[in-house]
Amino acid sequence: MFESDDISGEKALLEAQKIAFGPVVFQTARLLRDWGVFELLQNNRKGFSVETISNKLGLTLYAAQILCESGFSMGALKLENDIYTLTKIGYFLLNDEMTRVNMDFNHDVNYQGLFFLDEALKTQKPSGLHETFSKEETIYPILSELPPKAKQSWFAFDHFYSDAAFVKLVDIMSQKGIKKLLEPGGNTGKWSIALTKVSPDTTVTILDHQGQIDVAIQNADANGVGERVDGIAIDLLDHSIPFPNGFDGVWMSQFLDCFAPQDIIALLKRSKEALNKDGRVYIVEPFWDRQSHEIGSYCLINTSPYFTALANGTSKMYRASEMKKFANEAGLEVEEEINGLGFGHTLMICKVKG
Numbered sequence: 067m068f069e070s071d072d073i074s075g076e077k078a079l080l081e082a083q084k085i086a087f088g089p090v091v092f093q094t095a096r097l098l099r100d101w102g103v104f105e106l107l108q109n110n111r112k113g114f115s116v117e118t119i120s121n122k123l124g125l126t127l128y129a130a131q132i133l134c135e136s137g138f139s140m141g142a143l144k145l146e147n148d149i150y151t152l153t154k155i156g157y158f159l160l161n162d163e164m165t166r167v168n169m170d171f172n173h174d175v176n177y178q179g180l181f182f183l184d185e186a187l188k189t190q191k192p193s194g195l196h197e198t199f200s201k202e203e204t205i206y207p208i209l210s211e212l213p214p215k216a217k218q219s220w221f222a223f224d225h226f227y228s229d230a231a232f233v234k235l236v237d238i239m240s241q242k243g244i245k246k247l248l249e250p251g252g253n254t255g256k257w258s259i260a261l262t263k264v265s266p267d268t269t270v271t272i273l274d275h276q277g278q279i280d281v282a283i284q285n286a287d288a289n290g291v292g293e294r295v296d297g298i299a300i301d302l303l304d305h306s307i308p309f310p311n312g313f314d315g316v317w318m319s320q321f322l323d324c325f326a327p328q329d330i331i332a333l334l335k336r337s338k339e340a341l342n343k344d345g346r347v348y349i350v351e352p353f354w355d356r357q358s359h360e361i362g363s364y365c366l367i368n369t370s371p372y373f374t375a376l377a378n379g380t381s382k383m384y385r386a387s388e389m390k391k392f393a394n395e396a397g398l399e400v401e402e403e404i405n406g407l408g409f410g411h412t413l414m415i416c417k418v419k420g
């Protein structure tokens with residue numbers, strides 16, 4: 067994975083420039099996508115001159131030149147005999163859903179805040195969040211109050227990955243005969259709704275901030291499962307508050323990555339205390355050491371600085387080996403691990419250590 071040293075010095079120097087100009091190319095690629103250049107060229111395979119592109123899209127010739135020349139340099143556009151056409155990279159930038167949600171998330175949520183990454187890494191506070199959106203300790207209490215584009219891109223990013231994993235997970239979990247499930251970080255209720263819809267004997271209790279609980283309850287009502295989805299507003303970082311107990315399972319999806327190791331261990335201990343005798347803790351995470359392709363690992367590893375600068379200053383995307391260690395320290399052991407769910411999520415089923 068990421069074997070980058072097996073290239074010529076010249077290639078390496080070019081790769082280094084791609085990193086040095088990364089933010090520039092990111093912005094031009096985004097505008098080539100959002101201002102219709104990629105789409106125009108996708109619909110016209112023979113391509114157009116920059117003059118025609120500028121005329122057809124109502125851009126100044128200068129704007130079209132700036133964007134198309136950058137598009138050519140990044141490999142998203144081909145330039146032959148003064149005619150631009152779309153390449154495979156341009157095709158993915160335009161059409162690939164994962165690329166789109168990653169780009170929107172990085173622009174609308176992260177871009178400005180990442181300028182403060184150094185301070186965030188030094189202070190372990192989300193300095194980027196403080197400089198852009200809010201003075202709160204973490205992004206989570208204000209998720210539902212983010213500016214509209216940031217809010218939309220945050221939720222689209224979160225849901226894109228978990229929704230894909232939920233398809234198979236609903237199958238797996240609906241066969242477990244769970245009556246009472248506790249869901250810390252249940253967010254807008256996507257999982258609780260998906261599961262209760264196919265499991266008529268299951269009830270789910272969400273623990274989250276009030277803003278998310280309100281949306282989750284509204285969504286559950288709209289989906290006809292409101293009677294079996296409830297929520298408790300709580301600051302999950304206050305480890306002096308025990309979880310409610312008597313549950314067959316505690317479900318945490320894309321949730322533990324929002325916390326530093328010591329908080330994960332404390333949350334897992336509180337989860338353990340919430341279980342019935344034969345209960346299990348279910349951890350769903352995209353671990354970067356469990357990806358079948360380096361594309362997944364690349365996306366996950368580079369999501370971590372969002373957690374530093376914007377989310378909380380302390381968490382990251384973890385490796386499965388790290389999570390196993392945390393579970394162990396909390397008095398749990400991983401009984402089963404199911405990999406390859408959705409775009410590369412893992413389900414870790416944990417039982418209380420005997």
Ligand SMILES: C[S@@+](CC[C@H](N)C(=O)[O-])C[C@H]1O[C@@H](n2cnc3c(N)ncnc32)[C@H](O)[C@@H]1O
Nearest residue numbers: 206228251253274275278300301302303319320
């Ligand atoms: C990344 S989202 C996970 C969403 C969902 N479980 C999924 O799989 O898509 C994390 C959730 O944890 C909640 N959360 C994070 N820190 C929290 C805290 N300290 N107290 C309460 N909820 C918290 C957030 O509000 C958010 O809904």
